[in-house]
Amino acid sequence: MTLYNLSQEFNTLYEMANESEGDELIELYNELSESLANKLENSGKVLKQLQADSDMLKTEEARLKQRRQVVENNIDRLKELMLSAMNSSGEAKIKTQLFSFSIRASESIKITDESLLTDGYIRVKTIREPDKKAIKETLDKGIYVEGAEIVINESLQIR
Numbered sequence: 001m002t003l004y005n006l007s008q009e010f011n012t013l014y015e016m017a018n019e020s021e022g023d024e025l026i027e028l029y030n031e032l033s034e035s036l037a038n039k040l041e042n043s044g045k046v047l048k049q050l051q052a053d054s055d056m057l058k059t060e061e062a063r064l065k066q067r068r069q070v071v072e073n074n075i076d077r078l079k080e081l082m083l084s085a086m087n088s089s090g091e092a093k094i095k096t097q098l099f100s101f102s103i104r105a106s107e108s109i110k111i112t113d114e115s116l117l118t119d120g121y122i123r124v125k126t127i128r129e130p131d132k133k134a135i136k137e138t139l140d141k142g143i144y145v146e147g148a149e150i151v152i153n154e155s156l157q158i159r
Contacts, residue, residue: 014046018053044158 016024086094086103093102111117135148 013043014049017046017050047158 082101083103086092086101093100095101114122130148135145136150138145139148139150
């Protein structure tokens with residue numbers, strides 16, 4: 001199941017990483033009675049397995065999304081076929097033991113040429129968000145930008 005042979009403690013850590021929200025994971029990690037180098041090496045193994053699991057889940061998620069889209073398209077096609085059959089029969093309502101089918105008319109607006117619409121019929125959406133690239137360039141030049149600062153983050157690099 002795992003990429004590496006792990007001690008029972010780290011198997012438990014792996015299982016918690018898959019199932020818990022994090023607090024229990026932190027507790028167990030801190031309780032592991034190994035040297036820092038051993039703890040990091042075994043944790044690296046768990047991390048590699050979790051990354052492999054994550055990649056597999058992403059692939060499965062994409063496959064299921066594609067499958068869901070196929071099913072939704074088939075739902076739409078079947079509804080169109082049923083509507084067409086009812087229209088062809090001239091029946092607006094049909095009741096069976098399990099279902100009642102009826103044709104309902106609704107209205108919607110179809111825009112045929114947006115460029116011909118006057119401003120009164122056009123809605124403008126504006127997105128207001130910080131331009132982080134411009135802010136960073138300004139701060140890098142030593143110029144103060146009120147409401148922003150450069151923060152140094154640390155991340156773990158594993159090779």
